[in-house]
Amino acid sequence: MGQEWRGAHPKRRAPWGALALAMLTGLALLRNGSDVTFGPPQPAAAAARENGSDGPSAPRRASGVAPLPYAPAARVRIPAVKVDAPVVDVGLDQEGWIEAPPPQDANLAGWYQNGIAPGQNGTSVVVGHVDNHAGPAVFFGLGSVRKGQRVEVDRFDGRTAVFEVYGVEVYAKEDFPGARVYGGTGHPELRVITCGGGYSKDSGYAGNVVVFARLVATR
Numbered sequence: 001m002g003q004e005w006r007g008a009h010p011k012r013r014a015p016w017g018a019l020a021l022a023m024l025t026g027l028a029l030l031r032n033g034s035d036v037t038f039g040p041p042q043p044a045a046a047a048a049r050e051n052g053s054d055g056p057s058a059p060r061r062a063s064g065v066a067p068l069p070y071a072p073a074a075r076v077r078i079p080a081v082k083v084d085a086p087v088v089d090v091g092l093d094q095e096g097w098i099e100a101p102p103p104q105d106a107n108l109a110g111w112y113q114n115g116i117a118p119g120q121n122g123t124s125v126v127v128g129h130v131d132n133h134a135g136p137a138v139f140f141g142l143g144s145v146r147k148g149q150r151v152e153v154d155r156f157d158g159r160t161a162v163f164e165v166y167g168v169e170v171y172a173k174e175d176f177p178g179a180r181v182y183g184g185t186g187h188p189e190l191r192v193i194t195c196g197g198g199y200s201k202d203s204g205y206a207g208n209v210v211v212f213a214r215l216v217a218t219r
Contacts, residue, residue, distance in 0.1 A: 040142070042196055065188070068161060077151070078145060081145055083139070086107075087126065109138055111125070119188055122188065123183065125182065126193070139194035146165065148164065162218065167211075170196045171208055195208055
């Protein structure tokens with residue numbers, strides 16, 4: 001877990017192709033059966049896209065901010081939707097599914113610890129529940145995030161990586177573009193992911209909401 005970090009890189013890192021498959025499967029677990037009478041806000045883009053586009057293009061120009069070295073994530077803040085939550089390390093379970101943070105704590109996010117650290121060169125991934133049995137959870141409002149808004153990730157080295165949102169999408173799980181979402185752009189980026197799209201009691205949420213953001217500042 002992040003609290004035990006002593007400044008070393010993780011010994012093993014999963015290939016992004018394997019991570020994409022695991023995330024696609026594992027994020028189905030982020031729905032936990034809440035019987036709320038209203039759904040979470042959704043991005044403007046539909047899960048079944050009619051224009052043939054599978055998501056926002058990476059920013060054409062780098063921000064000019066130097067990447068940070070490796071350090072685990074400690075806390076995530078999205079001021080526009082009032083997210084201010086601690087982050088725990090998550091990995092893959094014995095079946096190869098990505099582990100979501102414990103659903104009992106509604107205000108808790110997870111960082112995929114075998115990937116890229118927030119602010120490092122590459123694409124870092126933070127996940128969280130949209131709801132739990134008690135009601136809305138940490139990323140219930142993620143679908144209402146807009147371009148230009150900020151996501152801040154505190155790290156266990158005392159640094160903060162500040163990201164600017166450049167796209168928010170919802171993708172059907174069966175059509176999830178893993179390479180586009182998790183692949184590197186040559187710059188430090190962040191993806192924040194939760195469940196979204198249509199919902200049924202039999203199958204849960206039909207898709208995932210994905211926030212695309214790039215590093216614009218560190219402190």
